Amino acid sequence: MHTIYSVDSLITPEEVAYYAKKRGLDGVAVTDHDRLDSALRMCKEKDFLILPGMEITSSNGHIVALNVQDPVVKGLTVEETVDRIHDAGGIAIACHPGAMFKGSLGNHTTSMFDAAEVVNSSAIPFRHSVKRGEQIASRLKIARVAGSDAHYGPEIGCAYTLIDAMPDIDDVVNAIKRKQCQPFGRAIPLAVRLKREITVLRRRFGPRGET
Ligand SMILES: [Zn+2]
Numbered sequence: 001m002h003t004i005y006s007v008d009s010l011i012t013p014e015e016v017a018y019y020a021k022k023r024g025l026d027g028v029a030v031t032d033h034d035r036l037d038s039a040l041r042m043c044k045e046k047d048f049l050i051l052p053g054m055e056i057t058s059s060n061g062h063i064v065a066l067n068v069q070d071p072v073v074k075g076l077t078v079e080e081t082v083d084r085i086h087d088a089g090g091i092a093i094a095c096h097p098g099a100m101f102k103g104s105l106g107n108h109t110t111s112m113f114d115a116a117e118v119v120n121s122s123a124i125p126f127r128h129s130v131k132r133g134e135q136i137a138s139r140l141k142i143a144r145v146a147g148s149d150a151h152y153g154p155e156i157g158c159a160y161t162l163i164d165a166m167p168d169i170d171d172v173v174n175a176i177k178r179k180q181c182q183p184f185g186r187a188i189p190l191a192v193r194l195k196r197e198i199t200v201l202r203r204r205f206g207p208r209g210e211t
Pocket of ligand 1 (some may be wrong): 055103
């Protein structure tokens, strides 16, 4: 999921744990676009499991890095990006690999990846992206995960990954590597999408202070 440190998200750090707990999640991965500082700070501050990560804009499409301590620069090829994630001790996830209009990797997803995000709640058309994600993950024999790709509080938890691990960052990441995980979830409901869009417009054009 993304926080206000990604230009396109409305979610404040305070809202992350609030909505995640409300939806019954045991933890969330914070993956802001091309920055790691926000997630690193939150994972230290919060009394809730936050996996520190970032969504990197590689030259071939978006890649999520989880459990890295140093940011990976954008604009590198898939191979270079995944190598740097592994060198930084993290895992590389092909996020929304089969989705259209989202800067997806598509056929650039290789077996170098630790996992593919098969279910991404914000992908349109949803079913098509799940189907392509499944095909990619099974062809490469890599782990399958799910993510809400939330940019608005109520979207958190629309998708989730069931992981056979203790609520601990290293344990969770190692379980994903061993494919001890399963993706679940649905598309963000249309009503929630509309509410998000209205909130964005109000903030942009509404009277000062109105949210
Ligand atoms: Zn993306």
